[in-house]
Amino acid sequence: MVRKLGATVVRVLDLWRGRALALLLLAVLIAVRAPDPAFLETLRLPLFDLWQRNEPRVQEGTPVLIVDIDEYSLRKYGQWPWPRSLLGGLVTKVASGGPLVMGFDILFPEPDRLSPQRMLETYPDLDTEVRERVAALPTNDALMARALADAPVVLGAAALEATGDFDPAGVKHAPAMEQGGDTKPFLPHYNFLLTSLPELANAARGQGVVTSAPERDGIVRRLPLAVTIGDTIFPALSLEMIRIAAGAPFFSVHRGRHGIAGVSAGEIAFETEPDSRVWIHYSPHRDERFVSAADILDGTLDPSAFGNRIILFGSTGVGLTDFPATPVAARMPGVEIHAQLLETMIAGRMLARVPNATMVEVAALALAGLMVIVLVPMLRPALSVLPLAAALALLFAASWAAYHFAGLLADAAYPGAGTLALFGVMLGSSLSAADRARRALQADLEEQKAAAQKLEGELEAARAIQMGILPREFPAFPDRSEFDLHAVIEPARAVGGDLYDFAMVDENHLYFMIGDVSGKGVPASLFMALTKALYKSSAMRNRIAIDEIMTLANAEIARENPTMMFVTVLAGLLDVRTGELAFCNAGHDAPILVGPDGPPRSLDGDGGPPLCVLDDFEYPATYVTLAPGETIVLFTDGVTEALSTTQELYSLERVRRMLETLLDRSPAEIVRHLADDIHAHAEGAEPSDDITILAVRYTAGAS
Template identity: 35%
Template structure:
C-alpha cells in the first residue's frame, strides 16, 4: 500500500540520540537528568509525556548506593548523603506533577527473563485507565510484565504496554492498543497517551459476536483486530516531529514547542534503540511507530479489516469464477484476454480505493487467484474441446472426400487430395538457403499410407519427417492424413524437445487409433547454422548419409518400435554432425522391398550404387528422381508392392 501522506502530527518525539549521549554521557542516564528533561518538556506545553522505555531497577547513582560503595566516608558525610533525596524520588516527584505515562513490557511465561523479573501480581501492576468491561477472549494476554519500580509506577498518570510481536515476515504492521496483563485489562502505549492527553478516564471495549472490534475513548472509536491490535497506515514523520534531548537540556528550544502535543521520549542511539521494520522503512525506531500510532488514534488514520471482508472477497472470487465459466467459452480473439484483464483491474482498483478512501483492507489476491485458476481451467478445457472437434472434422472431411471419390469412380481425385496435403515439391528447395531439399512420394494404389513433411522451426532449424502407415488404400490414407496433421501440430509446438514431441505424437495417435493401426516414422531436425542433426526413429528404415564426393553409409540408429505399438516407449534422440556438402536420404520400405517380375528385391546395394553418384554438384531433386526412376525401371511394369517415398537433403554449410 501507498504510505500515508505527511501531515501535522499530534505526537512529537524527543530522541536520546548520539548527540545527547555525547552531551550527557552514556545510557542509562541518572534519573535526575531524566527528571530535568521531563520538566523541560512539560514547561513547553505537552499534554502528555510518554517514556518509551522502562525503569525496572533503582538508579545506580542513588545516595544509599554511593554510600555503600565508599565505606571509608566520614560519618558526617555518610549521614548527609543518606539524608539526600534519591534520584528515583526526584523523578517520581516530577512524574507525579505532570501527565506522564510509563511503559511496561508484557512477558510470556516461557521467556528467558520471566522468572527473573516478571511481575505477575495485578496489585503490583497499577493501571491508570479504567476499562468499562472486561476484554473478550482472543485479545493478547501476558501472564506477567517487566514494570517500573513502584515509586514511579504509583505516581504516573498512566501505565501501558509497549511491546508487540511483528507479523510472520518480521514486519510491524499492527500496534497493540489493549491486552490482558496478569489477568488485568491494560492499554497499549499509544492508546494510553491519547487517553491522558484527552483527559478521558475510561476505555470502552467494543465487542460484537464475542470478538473485540474496536476500543473507544469518549466519542472516538478506533478499529482493532480481535487480538486488540490496530492496523496502522505507515508514512513518513512530518518535518519537525523529532527533537534531540540534548537541545532541550540546553534549554535551547522555543517555550511553546510542544503546546497541545503528546511527547514521546525514546532512545535513538546505537546499542540502545528498539529498531524495527515497517512496510515503508527497512529500519526505523520503535518510538517513531508509537508516534504514528498516536496520530492514527487522534487523527482517524487507523486501518480496518471489517468483519465482512472475507465474505466480500469470497463473493468476488465466486463472481470471477462464474464469469470465467459463462463468458470465456463464448469469447473470441482479443476479448479472451481483455475481459478477464478488465475484471482484474477493476478488482484491484476497487480494493485500492477502499484502502485509500475509507481505510478498509480488502485483499484482492484471493479472488484474483480463484478467478485466474478458473479461467485457466476453462481455457484449457475449451482448447482441448476445440482441438478434438477440429481433429474429428479433419478426419470426417478426409473420409467424405475419399467416399465421394470412390462413389464417383474418381479415386484419382483422392490421390490428388492426398498428395495435396503434402508440402509442394517445388517449394522444398527454397525452405532454407543452406539446405537443398527434395522429396518424392508415389502411392502403390490411388491412395496410400506414406507421407513426408518439412517444417521450419525458427530461422535456422528445419524439421523433416518420413512416415509409413501400415497397410494401403483408403484406411491407410485416412490414418496417414491424421498422422501427418497431428505430427506437424505437435512438432511446431514442442520441436525444442524432440523426444517429448515424438512421445506426444505416439500418445495422441494411440488415443484415436480405433483400428489398431501403426505407423513407422523417422523425424530429423537439422540446425542449418552448425550442421547438427538430431534423429528420432520409430521403427523406420535407417537414413543414409552421402558425402560431398558420393561416399554412402547407413546410419544405424537405435530407435524404437513403430508408433502405436508400445505405449509410453522412451524414443531416444540420436545426434550426428554433417560436414558441409553432406547429404541425407530417407526412404520408406517401398524402395528396399520393391520387386521385379521374378520376385527379386531392389535392396540396399542398388540404392547405394545409385546414390554414389550424388555428389555436391548434383541437386537433391535429381538424386530423388534418379533413385525413384531406378526403382520403377527395376519393377519393369510389375505392380508396386508398397508406397514409395524418397526424401533427400544436402547441407551446403553455414549460410
C-alpha cells in the same frame, strides 16, 4: 455429418464438464475463505502494504513530537543509561511547555546505578560523616519520581510471554470497563508485565503496555489498544496517553458479535479488529517529528514548542532501540511507530478492514469467478485472457478505490488468486475441448482426404474412359491421301463436356463434329458421352444429309435428357472426292477456313439453336467447296474465352491472327500451335472451360 455432430456434442460436453469442475473449485474457494484462516493473510497483507507504499498518509503539522535521545545527545551527555536525575530534569523542562500528555517508550525496571548512594557500596572506607551526608541525599529515582509526579506522564510497560510470579494487583493501571460482555477471551494475552520501578510507576499518571506485535513476516501493521496480563485488562501506551489527555477516569472495551468492537476513553472511541488491534495508517518518516534531547537540556529549544502536543520519549541511538519493518519503510524506530499510531488516532484516520469483509470478499470472488467461467469458453483461446484481465482489473481497482477514498482495506489478492485458478481450469477445459475438436477435425479431414483421393482416382478412371471414347490415334486415316485431320481436347476438370468425333460414313464421305455440353464436370461428361454416341448413331444411319443428321440427333438426344441439359454442335460431311462440304451449326462457334490463297475467314451459316433446346427443329445445312490445301478449323468457346492472369480473354480475333501465321501448316501443326498460344496467353491461370480444337484439311488434287 454424423462425425461433425458427434464432435460438436463432445465439445459441448467438455465445456460443461469444465464449467462443472470450475464451479466445484469456486465452491471450495468460497468454503476456504468463509472462516478466514490465518494463512490467507499472507496473501492479503502484501497487497495492503502496496497501497500504503504507493499512497502513504499525508501528515499535516506535528501533533505528536518525539523527544529523541539520539547520537548527538549521547555524545554530549554521556552514554546510556543517563542518570535519572538528568531525565527528571528533561521531563521538567518539557512539562514547562504545557504538553497534553507525555509518554515514555523507555522502561526503568531497575534502580539507577548512578545514584549517590551507590558510591557507598563502591567506597566502603569513607568516613562516617561523608557516608551520612551521602545517605541523606535523594536518590536519582526519587528525583525523577518528583518530576513525573508534577507532569502528565504515562510510563511504558512491556508485555511478555515469559512465565513467573506476577501479581497485577500490585501494578498501577487504569480501571477497565467491559461493555457488552466478557471481552478478555478476545484480547491478546500475555503472562507477564515488565514495569518500571514502583517508585516511578506510582509517581506517573498512568502506565500503558508497549508491544511491537509484528505480523508473521516481521512487519508492524497493527497494534493492540488493550491486552490481558493474567486476568487483568491493561491499556496500550497510546490508549492510556489518550485517556490522560482527555481526563477520563477509566477506559472501556466494547464487545461485539464477533469479538472486540472497539475501545474508548471518555467520549473518544476507536473501532478495532476483533482482537482490539488497529491498523496504522503510515506516513513516510518525517524528521519534523523528532527533537533532540540535548537541545532541550541545553536550552537551545524553547519548551513552548511542546504546548498542546503529545510528547513521546524514546531513543534512536545505535543499540538502544529496535527498528522494525513497516509497510512504508524497511526500518523505522519503534518510538516513531507509536507516534504514527497516535497521529492516526487523533486525526481519526486509522485504516480498517472493509465492513463485512468476509461477505464482501466472497461475493467479489464469486462474481469474478463466474465472469471467467461464463465468458472464457465463449472466446477463442487467444482472446480468453480478456475476461481474466477484466475480472482482475475490477478486483484490484475496487480494492484501491476503497483504500484511496475511504481508508478501507478490501482484499483483492485471494479473490484474484482464486479467479486465476478458475481461469486455469476453464482454459485447460477449453484447450482440452479444442484439442479433441482438432483431433476430430483431423480425423474428418483424413477421411475427406481419403474420399477425395478415392474420388480423384475415380475421376481419373472416368477421364481415361471419356478420352477412350474419343478418337485419339493420329493420323486417323493413314491410308487416305484425300484429307488429313487432327484434334486435341483439354478438359478444365478431370472430366469435361467438350467432344469431337469423326468417321468415314462410306467410302467417299468423312463425317466430323465438335460439341460443347452446357456445364462442366461429371454431369457434362456423361451427357457428352450420350451426345457422341447418339449423334454418331444418327450419322451412320443417315449417311448423306447433314441437316437430316442434325435434326434426327436433336430428337434422339432430347429424348434421353431428363436433366434438361443442352449441347452446341457443329457437324459436317466432306466429300473427299470433290471437296464439297455440307455443315450444320447448332448454336456453336462458326468454323474458320484457312487456306494458302487468303486470310482466315469464318464460315457463317443459318444454323439453329443448341441441341435439346427446341424439339422438332429442322436445322438447315450450309454448303461450301474446299479447294485443295484448305483447312477448316473447329473449336469450342473454351478457346476464345480462355482467361489470362489479368482476366483478359483470348478472343476470336486472336484466333484469326494466330491462324494467319499457320496458313500452309498441317492440321497437327495448326492444332498444336494454336493450343500453345492459348497456354502462353493463360500464363498458368486456372482454366475456366474445356478447350477443344479440330482441324480438317482437304488435300485431293493438291500438289
